[in-house]
Amino acid sequence: MEYVASIAYAKGKDQEEQFYFPQRNGKDANYLCGNSLGLQPKNVKSAIEQELSDWQQYAVAGYWEAKDPWLYYQQYCNKPLTGIIGAHQHELTVNLHQMMFSFYRPNKQRFKVLMEAGAFPGDPYAVETQVQYHGFDPANAIIEVSPRPGEYLIRLEDILAIISQESDSLALVLLGGINYYTRQLFDIAAITDAAHRAGAYAGFDLAHVVGNIPTSLHDWGVDFAVWCSYKYLNGGPGAVGGAFVHEKHASNRDFIRLGGWWGNEESARFKMEKGFVPEKEAEGWQQSTAQVLNMVNLKASLELFEAAGIGALRSKSSGMTNYLAFLLQQLKGINFQIITPENCNERGAQLSLFFPDGGKEIHQRMTDAGIIVDWREPGVIRVSPVPICNSYQDVFHFYEIIANIASNA
Template sequence: MYSFEATLSFAQQEDGKDELSKFKQEFYFPQRNGKDAIYFCGNSLGLQPKTVEAAIAQELRDWQDCAVEGYWKAKNPWLFYQTSMRPVLAEIMGAKEMEISVMNTLTVNLHFMMLSFYRPTKTRYKVLMEAGAFPSDQYAVETQVRHHGFDPNTAIIEISPRPGEHLLRTEDILQIINEHNESIAVILLGGINYYTGQLYDIATITAAAHKVGAMAGFDLAHVAGNVPMELHKWNVDFAVWCSYKYLNGGPGAVGGAYVNEKHAADREYPRLGGWWGNEESTRFKMEKGFIPKAAAEGWQMSTAQVFNMVSLKASLELFKAAGIQKLKEKSVRLTNYLEFLLQQVKGINFEIITPKNCNERGAQLSLLFNEAGKEIHQQLTDAGIIVDWREPGVIRVAPTPMYNSYEDVFHFYEIIANIASKRLIK
């Protein structure tokens, strides 16, 4: 159990004990009113590591000095650029290195994975996903279903919270899996729901999917770099993620994919082929006949997007130094402190719809406002707090352990409490 105090001195004391506090100095912060903003929006776009500029300059120099020979003579040879990121990502995602591929972008990877793992038949053709999933997932699944000649209205099963509730209950997910046991082809859930911040029980859901003969896949956009995973241990079939949120890869940065070893090592497993997914030993023979690498990189299409990967590579060096487990421990304490402080706020009608159990959430708390939510969001913005608004009524607040502090959390509380007190006076 944690013991907290709603005082600046307590927050500063906690920062003084925090061994990860030094990492805050490794990032650039947006400026508001002549000083660093309090940035709680890493769940939308992570901050820029200060090492990125030099990392990009290195690749520019190698391009300038080596031209095509940079593929093997650059400081970070471009031929194998993406492979250098696999060890850290494998640790973060709980995977074997051969199960990780750094490529494309999130929705492109989702389509590629669906083309491999969604192979419907006349009787087993349904996709199970959460109602209100992020639009990119909805669009991808809808168009995949249509691509195979099925009607999304009957082929997509959407799970909703119970009436009057905001969160999905694991037992309800399992019940629906059992009810549709012979017709479900793929279960595709967001690892963390973008709106509520709920972390799903991936291990239990995966086991239930396999029990009824379905594939289990996850969109881990809000998980990667936020919550440690054990994808291999849980026997997840596939997963995809972006790297521009908690992984700080920069806007539109390269995505990632996980393919379980049992599928990745199977060269006969169906997939679309590309030159860079071909077996390295025969790649430059320029011959007919696609022979995929016996790894997740067998789903890769093209050469490494070096300038779209360089920021992620720089950020992963910080993750390697900090350690995902230590980041998670700090994240739990930060969000618990934020929750404690928000409970002290009077005068604003809101509720925290993110699970209270810290094992069922990551760095994000979602505050649902019954009134004046957008107005309050604007007041927070004007006061130098960067959080985001999601329709129909949520302010998402994400104190990210890599670069946020307890003092940041306390100042957020001070500002929202001040907004609340003015509303009370009115």
Template sequence: MTAPTDFDYALKLDREDPLADFRDQFFIPEQSGGEPSIYLCGNSLGLQPKGVRADVDRELEDWARLGVDGHFEARDPWLGYHAYFSEQLSPIVGASPSEIVVMNSLTTNLHFMMISFYQPTQTRYKILMEGGAFPSDHYAVDSQAALHGFDPKDAVIKLAPRPGEECLRDEDVLAAIEDAGEELALVMLGGVNFYTGQVFDMGAITDAGHAVGARVGFDLAHAVGNVELRLHDWGVDFAVWCSYKYLNAGPGATGGCFVHERWAMAPGLPRLTGWWGNDPDTRFEMKPEFVPQPGAAGWQVSNAPVFAMAPQKASLRLFNEAGMPALRKKSLALTDYLLTLLDALPAASFDIITPRDPARRGSQVSLKAQKDGKKLFDALTDGGVICDYREPGVIRIAPAPLYNSFADVWKFWDILRGVIGANAQ
């Protein structure tokens, strides 16, 4: 029987992989010698689908051919351009198309949503978030509290793991929500922690937040296209995401928002407004009164940045062809295999800080080096691995199921064990 640590075993897994052919739909960066890199950095920037150029060229051709009439007569008319993405993202985020809009960028959308869903009073004003959230979330949340006249040191509850642990425990998150009680205005967590790769129980967190009268939102930057989401069924109030990581839409690509349908036309809900969020039936009457179109699209302020959005089309087609259940199944198989290989290496070299529980990890395994983490990362880079390093000493490995293979995982491990062996001499 072939052992899991043999390369032939990785090749066997690839032969049995029903999603293996999707790899051919992506450009894989090459090393200096022309060999494909071992690209394990989809949690930072996804690879370019080969169909992107045709999608962008299509919009350029329509602009050249039609000029302003492209708003109505382009093959995908620009007037309602966002609607295509809402339809394609629906099965990926678990929501109806009317609850989804592609617009702006991640942190901009977070501010937009907090304008609507963080409405503090003198007694209910606190925001609960991860102490280990991505810095941009800290900046946004702290600034929103300050904007309303509160001291962020008092208004923002920042959760930390128990001493000696790297991840938050689900029961501690739920207990913190209950403890904050009637003072809690908003729960704002990441769906997947960027550093550890931990997946949070978003359904349970939403229920707990609502039980104390708070609103609940999620930053899905590391969750969308990574884990299966059911935003509508969970009852999440809002969510925001970027599209350049697992969604492979390119650097700085347009982000997205989810707004639950119960807020579609909520009277008195404040929002920042602009004419593209206005009812399209009356938009060109140019009246000064704002009448929001129903659903998440009513939060738009400007017309769609067509050339920034077009690259996302190719990836969304591939996602919907593969299906999130199949992608999630392969993702777990890739990380299971990676963990099996890592367990065969000397335990004194690094700690695995990503949860072992499949329900609590996404397409990422984070390794915390016992020493010389940057040196280890640099050696991996020299070996042809493209991954990610975060202080202090954490190397994030993210095999993306659309384009990574089991052979990729094995090759990374083989280089890693060589580096560890050389360092031990």
């Protein structure tokens, strides 16, 4: 595609805005930080007001009589998510520790977990404590695959080589679908296949994938995946998380899991009897009733995703991110490197710009100019034009501001 570095070109690529932007100096900020927290959809307020009205009118009867009965609230989010992640509705449910309880069952021979070096800290913390819980030393049980010296990205062949080498001792492969720092998108299908051939389970943290990249978790045979919904899914701060469990496990009632009242078979749930009989689907991992006043934000946002279609959003995402890369190539007088893969099929809606020096000062100057992006040590500014929220004009205005910073450096 041929790009043009002009506001007229950017305006011609844009559509009507359906989200609220934070204000800076009396006007919309140039918000390119949906990778950290998605914007508020304009339909959220009325959705929340509906639930508040139903709570006021029905109280506990809202579980059955609300406009959207609360008893089935998680299912309202499951349906649109199936198209986004490539799953069956009964494969969706939450929580990395719960998933590891089910899928990390080490023994003396097979006890190791493969992760990527530099993963977002939440995952290493979870794995470290799970390994310790089972009586193993994290130094011996956790394998990290790293970029080669002088490189920022992890090569697929290095991941596959470690899986093959450790096939006798590997219990679990647990990677982020996209690395939070470099924004590298891993080949989930190839890694899953290699893990299974080695006799290990394959799980993924899709916090930076869901709502960003269409996936086919069921067809790829992924055993489990977890994600948050406050980033690309625009579920709001502290929004409910989600999890996928492949039906080959979810339909097996003997597959080990932590039981909870809401995970018990629905037909027997209100009998209040002893003996946990899980639902024959991912809902068998649920612990309690849906957080309605939390999930209503996600439900409202997913209506927009369903209307737009994840395929169309991915197409716009690739176009905007490629346009951003094109514009950044026009810059002179500022020293940085794009460490995100150049191939748009190997990245999502974000570029990570590495500044060998002066990065924090440049980030502050961006902030002062009305740009909202985020900084990650030791030198990266993450710029994320999210397709459902952002526009080509947002991308061009970012370029204009950083070009001005470069010219005054």
